[in-house]
Amino acid sequence: METFWFCVIALLWLGYLFLEGFDFGVGMLLPVLGRSERERRVLINTIGPVWDGNEVWLLVAGGATFAAFPDWYASLFSSVYLPLVLFLLALIGRGVAFEYRGKVDSARWRRTWDAVIVAGSWVAPLGVGLLLATTVFGMPLDAAGDRVGSPFASVRWETLLGAAAVAGYALVHGAVFLSLKTEGEVRERARALALKVAPFALLPLVVLLLTVQLRFGSVWTWAASIVVGLAAFGAYARLVLRREGQAFALMGVAVAATVAALFGALYPNVLPSTLDPAWSLTVAGAASSPYTLTVMTWVAAFGTPAVLVYQGWTYWVFRKRIGTRHIPDVHVPTGSSR
Amino acid sequence: MDVLDLARWQFGITTVYHFLMVPLTIGLSLLVAVMQTAWVRTGNRKYLAMTKFWGKLLLINFAMGVVTGIVQEFQFGMTWSAYSRFVGDVFGAPLAMEGLVAFFVESTFLGLWIFGWDRLPKKVHLACVWAFSLATIASAYFILAANSWMQHPVGVELVDGRPRLTSIWAVLGNNTTLAAFPHTIFGAFAVAGTFLVGIAAWHLWRRGDDGPVWRASVKLGTWVGVAAFTGLAISGDVQGKLMFEQQPMKMAAAEALCHTEQPAAFSVFAIGDVSRPDCENVKSVTVPALLSFLAHNDFTTEVKGIEDLVPMYQEKYGTNYPVDPKLGELSGKPIDYVPNLPVTYWGFRLMIGFGGLAVGAGLLILWLTRGGRTPGGRWFKWLALGSIATPFLANSFGWIFTEMGRQPFVVVPNPSGVDGVWMFTARAVSSSTPGEVLTSLIALTLVYGVLACVEVFLIRRYVRAGVAGVLPARAPDDDTGKRDDTEKRDDDVLSFAY
Numbered sequence: 001m002e003t004f005w006f007c008v009i010a011l012l013w014l015g016y017l018f019l020e021g022f023d024f025g026v027g028m029l030l031p032v033l034g035r036s037e038r039e040r041r042v043l044i045n046t047i048g049p050v051w052d053g054n055e056v057w058l059l060v061a062g063g064a065t066f067a068a069f070p071d072w073y074a075s076l077f078s079s080v081y082l083p084l085v086l087f088l089l090a091l092i093g094r095g096v097a098f099e100y101r102g103k104v105d106s107a108r109w110r111r112t113w114d115a116v117i118v119a120g121s122w123v124a125p126l127g128v129g130l131l132l133a134t135t136v137f138g139m140p141l142d143a144a145g146d147r148v149g150s151p152f153a154s155v156r157w158e159t160l161l162g163a164a165a166v167a168g169y170a171l172v173h174g175a176v177f178l179s180l181k182t183e184g185e186v187r188e189r190a191r192a193l194a195l196k197v198a199p200f201a202l203l204p205l206v207v208l209l210l211t212v213q214l215r216f217g218s219v220w221t222w223a224a225s226i227v228v229g230l231a232a233f234g235a236y237a238r239l240v241l242r243r244e245g246q247a248f249a250l251m252g253v254a255v256a257a258t259v260a261a262l263f264g265a266l267y268p269n270v271l272p273s274t275l276d277p278a279w280s281l282t283v284a285g286a287a288s289s290p291y292t293l294t295v296m297t298w299v300a301a302f303g304t305p306a307v308l309v310y311q312g313w314t315y316w317v318f319r320k321r322i323g324t325r326h327i328p329d330v331h332v333p334t335g336s337s338r
Numbered sequence: 339m340d341v342l343d344l345a346r347w348q349f350g351i352t353t354v355y356h357f358l359m360v361p362l363t364i365g366l367s368l369l370v371a372v373m374q375t376a377w378v379r380t381g382n383r384k385y386l387a388m389t390k391f392w393g394k395l396l397l398i399n400f401a402m403g404v405v406t407g408i409v410q411e412f413q414f415g416m417t418w419s420a421y422s423r424f425v426g427d428v429f430g431a432p433l434a435m436e437g438l439v440a441f442f443v444e445s446t447f448l449g450l451w452i453f454g455w456d457r458l459p460k461k462v463h464l465a466c467v468w469a470f471s472l473a474t475i476a477s478a479y480f481i482l483a484a485n486s487w488m489q490h491p492v493g494v495e496l497v498d499g500r501p502r503l504t505s506i507w508a509v510l511g512n513n514t515t516l517a518a519f520p521h522t523i524f525g526a527f528a529v530a531g532t533f534l535v536g537i538a539a540w541h542l543w544r545r546g547d548d549g550p551v552w553r554a555s556v557k558l559g560t561w562v563g564v565a566a567f568t569g570l571a572i573s574g575d576v577q578g579k580l581m582f583e584q585q586p587m588k589m590a591a592a593e594a595l596c597h598t599e600q601p602a603a604f605s606v607f608a609i610g611d612v613s614r615p616d617c618e619n620v621k622s623v624t625v626p627a628l629l630s631f632l633a634h635n636d637f638t639t640e641v642k643g644i645e646d647l648v649p650m651y652q653e654k655y656g657t658n659y660p661v662d663p664k665l666g667e668l669s670g671k672p673i674d675y676v677p678n679l680p681v682t683y684w685g686f687r688l689m690i691g692f693g694g695l696a697v698g699a700g701l702l703i704l705w706l707t708r709g710g711r712t713p714g715g716r717w718f719k720w721l722a723l724g725s726i727a728t729p730f731l732a733n734s735f736g737w738i739f740t741e742m743g744r745q746p747f748v749v750v751p752n753p754s755g756v757d758g759v760w761m762f763t764a765r766a767v768s769s770s771t772p773g774e775v776l777t778s779l780i781a782l783t784l785v786y787g788v789l790a791c792v793e794v795f796l797i798r799r800y801v802r803a804g805v806a807g808v809l810p811a812r813a814p815d816d817d818t819g820k821r822d823d824t825e826k827r828d829d830d831v832l833s834f835a836y
Contacts, residue, residue, distance in 0.1 A: 028598055045835045051451035052404065056437060062411050063434035070426015077415025077422075078768035082825060085778040089785060092405040096789060099401035102836045103796050145423070146769040238544050287501075288427045295506045303438040310447055318453060328831045331810060333803025 001294070005068040006270070008300060009261040012064055013132070016057035016171075017166070017255050019123075023054055025174010027094060027121025028167075030114060033178060033189050037107075039323045040114065044098060045327065046181040049318045051098060053311055055091070058128075067296050071145055071286035072270040078146035079139045080131055080154045087127030094120030095139075099215060105332050126163040126169040131155065133162020136262050138272030143279050145271075151213040158211060167256075171201045173251050176235065180244035182317035183323035194239055194247075201234055209261055216265035224264060227257035229312040340666045345417040345774040347768045348782065350741070352409050355733050355764035355786050359403030361733055364478060364523065365397045365530025367471035368462065371464075378464050387551045390808040391800075392534070393467075397452065398796050402789060404445070409782065411437075417593035417775060420664075421748055421766035428494055428503040429484055432510070443473035456833035472656045477553040479519055480527070486514035488749050489585045489740070496758045516586065517577040524569035525736065527562050529729040532696045534559025536726035537801050539703045542712050543719050548805045553707065560704040563729075567697040574690075575632065582633040585750055587647050587675060593629060595643045602641035604628035607687060613679040644676055651675040655751065659764065668764045685739030692732035699725035 006098045026047050035038030047054075065073040077084060093116040101113035137158045147153055175194035182203050209225045216226075235250035266272075270286050273279035287293065339347075370393045377385035410431065414422050421430075447469040458468035466818070484820050487493075493508030494501035503509070541548070582589045589595075593605055594612040603624040627637040634641075661670040699721060706713045744750045751760035800807050 041835060045832065048351060048836045049453040052449055053406075053442065055447040056442050057748075059408060059438035060410055061432065062415075063437040064431075066414065066422065067412075067427060067430030067434040070422055070430055073426065073430070074419035074422035077412060078417070078419035078770060079417055080769075081770055081774045084412060085781060088409050088412060089781060090784060091408055092789070095405040096401050096792070098836060099397060100796060103398070104799070144769075146419075149776045151771060166543075173486065201719065220424065267544045288430070289497075292427050292431060292503045293502070296434060299431075299435055299438060302436075303442075307438070307442045307446075311442070314450055316448055317450065317457065320833070326830070326832050327835055328833070333807030334798050 001290055001297075002045040002068075002283045005064075005287065005293055005296065006267060006283050008258055009065055010069065012057060012061035013263075014256055014259040016054070017128070017169070017259065018062055019054035019057055019165075019254050020051070021170045021255065022177035023051040023174070024121045024125045024167075024170040025172070026178060027117045027174075028171050029178065029190070029193070030118055033186055033193065034177075034326075037110070038327050040110075041180055041327050042100070042186055042322055042324055043100070043272070044117075044321055046178060048098070050211055050314055051154070052095075052310075053314065055095070059338065061279045063219070064296070064300075068288055068293060069270055069281075069283075069286040070288060071281050075141060075145040075147075075281055076131070076135060076138070076271055078139070080134055083127055083130050083154060087124055090120040090123035090127065092120075093117075094124065101144055102330070105330050105334075110267060113286050121170075122167065122239055125167040129163035129166030130159045132166065132262060133159040133208070135264050135271055136162070136216075138269075138280065139275045140272070140275050141273035142275070145279075145281060148275060158208075161204055161208050161211065163206040166205075168204050169203035169251075169255065172198045173255070175243055175247050175249075176239060176244065176251055179239070180248050181321055186323065188319070191239060191242070191244070195236070198232075198236055205232075205258065210259065211264045212262060218264070221261045221264040224257045224261035228254050228261065229316075231257060299330070339772065339776075341770055341772050341775055342548055342666060342668075343416075344768050344772060345770075346763070348417060348775060348779045349413060350738075351383050351779070351783055351786070352406065352413065352742075354737065355790070356403065356406040356410055358730055359380060359399050359406065360478070361526035361529040361729075362525035362533060363396065363400050363403050364471075364474045364696055365528075365562075366392060366399070366533065367467070367474050367489070368527075369530050369534065369558065370396055371467045371471045373395070374464055374467055376388075377458055384550050384554060387805045387809055388547065388555060390433050391551070391805055392555070394800050395484055395533075395537075395684045396795055397448075398793060399799065400448065401774075401804075402793050406786070416778075417768050418748075419768040421560065423427055424500060424761055424766070425487075425749065428491075428501055428509060429487060431503065431506060432487075436477050436484075440473045440477040440480060443468055444477065447473065453832070453834050462750075464554045474833045475523060479515075482514065482518045482522055483510050486512045486518050489518075489744060489758045490514040491749055491752050491755055494756060494759055497518060499758075501759045504749060513580060517573065517580050520569060521573040521577050524573055524709075525729070525733050527566035528570060528693065528696055529565055529733060530587070531559045531563030532700055532725055532729045535563060535700045535703055536724075538721035539707065540709060540719060540801075541804055543714070543722060544710065546804055555706060555712075557796045560700045561723065563700040564696055570693060579635065580631055584753060585744060585790045586642055586678065587644070587651065588682070588740075589633065590642060590644045590647055590740065591677045591679055591743055592686040593643060594679050594683040595629070596645055597643040597647045598640060599643065600640035601627040601638050602629035602633070604632060608683065611680065612683045615721040648675050655760070659762070664769065667766050673746060673762070675746065677743050682739055683740065687734045688702075689732050689736040689739060692728045692735065696725060696728040696732060699728065700732075763781055776836050 026043055030040055030043055034043045085117040097113040097116040097120065101110050134154045140153050142148050149218045172194055175190050178190035179194060182190060209228060211224055213221060231254035235254065238247040238250060245259045268283045271281040272284055370389055373385050373388040373392065377389055388568055426648045447466045450458065451463065451466040454466060458466065462684055487509055490512060491501065492512050493503060496503050534555045538552040538559065541552040542556065556587050578589065582797040593607065595602065604625040606625065627639050630639045631637050633639065656673060658672050659665050659668050663669060678834050703722065706718070746764065747760055748766045749759065749761040750764040
C-alpha cells in the first residue's frame with residue numbers, strides 16, 4: 001500500500017512536469033518567440049485555457065504527499081524553506097500575470113507583466129528541479145527529520161543540476177508544444193528554436209540521470225534512463241520531420257522515464273539523510289496508516305479518471321492551432337471614464 | 339521575535355488575505371451562474387451584460403485567490419512541520435481530497451468557461467460555470483472539514499503519541515464542520531450580495547446607460563444578502579452553542595466573561611481594556627440573560643467564566659510547558675490558557691456588527707431605489723461604496739476570532755473525544771531559523787500588498803467602465819441568444835483571448 005502511494009506521488013509529479021512543463025516553457029520563450037505584441041498574445045493563448053488546471057497537479061502532489069507521507073511532506077518542505085518561498089513567489093507572479101497582463105491597454109503595463117511571466121517561468125521550474133533533486137539526493141537530516149545546517153543546505157551542485165535539468169526540459173518541451181499549437185511564423189520559429197537548443201538544454205538532464213545512476217542506480221533505472229535518451233532522440237528526429245504531435249508525445253515519454261528513473265533510484269527512501277542512512281525517511285516509515293491510505297486510494301480511484309477525462313476534453317476543445325489572425329483586438333476599459 | 343511569533347504572523351496575514359478572495363469567488367461564481375442561466379433561458383441582453391460584467395470581476399478576483407491558496411497548502415509543511423507530522427494521518431486527507439475532487443474541477447472548468455464563449459454549445463458552456471461554482475463550494479467543504487478537525491478532533495485514536503484516523507466519515511461529518519460550513523457559505527453569499535448591491539448602486543447613482551442591468555443587480559444582491567444574513571444568524575447561533583460545549587474558553591473569551599455567571603448577560607460593547615485583570619468593569623451595555631440563552635437555549639443556565647475554566651484546563655493539560663529546547667523561550671513556562679481577550683472580544687463583536695451593517699445598507703439601498711428611483715446625493719455614493727467593505731470585514735474578524743480564540747492550542751482538545759489528541763501551537767512550528775521565516779514573512783507581505791493594490795486598481799477600472807468595458811457596443815437587440823451553436827469557423831478570431 002505504501003509502495004502504491006509512492007507510485008501515485010511519482011505519477012502526480014509526472015503529470016505536473018509534463019503539463020506545467022510546457023506552460024513554463026511557453027512563458028520562458030515569450031520574449032524570444034513573440035516578436036510583436038500580437039505574437040506574444042498568440043503564445044500566451046496557447047496555454048490560456050489550461051495552465052491553471054496544469055498547476056493543480058502540483059497542489060494535488062503536495063496534498064497527496066501530506067496525506068500519504070506526512071513526514072516526507074513536513075521534512076522536505078521545512079528543509080527547503082527559502083528556495084520554496086522563491087518558487088511560490090514565482091508561481092504567484094506568473095499566475096496573476098497571465099490574468100492581468102491584457103486587462104490594461106498600455107505598453108508599459110504589458111511589459112511589466114511580461115517580465116513577471118518570464119521571470120516566474122524560469123524560477124518555478126528551477127525550483128521544481130531543486131526540490132526533486134533534493135528529494136533524490138537527500139538532505140542533512142537529524143533523527144527527528146529536521147534539517148541540520150544552513151538554510152541553503154539544499155543548494156548543492158547535484159540539486160542545481162536538477163534545477164537546470166527541469167528548466168532545460170521545460171524550455172524544449174515548451175518549444176515543441178508551441179510548434180504543435182501555433183501556425184505561421186511563430187510555429188516555424190518555435191520549431192527551429194527547439195531543434196537548435198535541445199542538445200544543450202537537455203544536457204543537464206542527461207548528466208543528472210548519469211549522476212543518479214552512478215550513485216543509486218539499479219538495472220531498471222538504467223533501463224529507464226536509456227528510454228529517456230531514446231525518447232529525447234526520437235522527439236528530435238520527429239521534429240526534424242515536422243511531426244510535432246509525435247515529438248510532443250515522445251517528450252512525454254522522456255519525462256515519464258525520467259520520473260521513473262528518479263523515483264526508482266529513490267525507493268525505498270522518500271528523503272535520504274546525508275548524515276546517517278539510519279535517519280533517512282523511508283516509504284514505510286514516513287507513510288500514513290493503512291486506513292488513511294485506503295481512504296485515499298478510494299478517492300484517487302474515482303477522482304483520477306474523472307480528472308483525466310475532463311482535462312483531456314479541455315485539450316480537445318482547444319485543440320486548434322492558433323496564429324496571429326485568430327487574436328482579437330484589445331478590448332479593455334479605458335481609464336478616463338468618469 | 340522567535341519562529342513561533344513569526345510563523346503565526348505569517349499564517350495570519352496569508353490566511354486573512356487569502357480569505358478576502360475566497361468568499362467573493364464562492365458567492366459571485368454562483369450568482370454569475372444564475373445570471374448566465376437567466377440569459378440562456380430568456381435571451382435578454384441585460385442578463386448577458388450582467389454575466390460578462392460580474393464574470394470579469396470574478397476572474398480578476400479568482401486569479402488572486404488561486405495563487406494565495408498555493409501558499410496556504412505549502413505553508414503547513416514549511417512553517418508548521420511539527421504540526422504536519424503530528425496530524426498528517428488525518429489532516430492531509432481532506433486537503434488532498436480538495437485538490438483531487440474540487441480544485442481540479444474549478445480550474446479546468448473555469449478555463450473552459452473563460453475561453454469557451456462561442457466555442458462550446460451554449461448549454462455546455464453554461465454547465466461549465468455551474469461546475470466551477472459548485473466545485474468552489476465543495477472546496478470550501480473539504481477545507482472546513484480540515485479546519486474543524488483542528489477545532490474539534492474526531493474520528494481518530496491515539497497510537498504511539500499520534501492521532502491515527504479511524505473513520506473518515508467522522509471527520510467529514512464532524513458536527514463542527516456541519517455547523518461551520520453553512521456559516522461560511524452564507525458569509526460568502528453575504529459578501530457577493532453586498533458586492534453586487536454596492537457596485538450596482540454606485541452605477542445607478544452615476545446614471546449611465548445601463549440602468550436595467552444595475553437595478554437587476556441591486557435586487558438580486560439585496561435578496562441574496564438578506565437571505566445570507568438570516569442564514570448567518572441561524573448558523574452562527576448553532577455554531578455558538580456547539581462552541582460553548584466544545585471550546586468553552588473561546589466563548590468565555592468572546593464575551594470577556596471573567597466570572598461564572600448565572601444567568602449570564604451578553605455584552606454588546608465595552609469601553610476600556612477588556613483584557614485581564616479587570617475585564618468585568620468595562621462592559622458598558624449588556625443584555626441580561628442573553629448569553630445563557632445563546633449558550634444553552636435557556637435564559638437561566640450558568641455560563642462558565644475564565645477564572646473557573648483556567649483551573650479545569652490546567653488540571654487536564656498541565657500548568658507548565660514541558661522543558662524542551664524546541665519550545666524556545668516558552669520551555670518550562672506556565673501555560674496561558676486565556677486567548678488574547680481584546681482580539682477575541684472585539685473580533686466577535688466586529689464580526690456581528692459589520693455583518694449587520696452590510697445587510698442594513700443593502701436593505702436601505704433597495705428601499706431608496708424602489709420603483710425606479712435613484713437618490714442623487716453624494717452620501718448615496720459613499721453608502722454604496724462603503725457597504726462593499728463591511729462583509730469582508732465581518733468575515734475577516736470572524737476568522738480572526740475563531741483562530742485566535744483557540745490559542746494556545748493549534749489542535750483543540752475534544753472534551754468528549756480521545757484523550758491526548760491535542761497540540762499546543764508552540765509545539766507545532768518547524769525548526770526553521772527566525773531569519774528564514776522573517777524573510778518569507780516580509781517577502782510574502784510585500785508581494786501581497788503590491789498585488790492588493792493591483793487588484794483594487796483593476797477592479798476599480800472595470801467597475802468604472804461598467805458594461806461598456808466588457809461588451810463591445812452593438813445594436814440593442816443583437817446577440818439575443820439566436821446565434822446557432824455550431825463551432826466557429828477555422829479562420830474566425832477567438833471570441834475570447836488573453
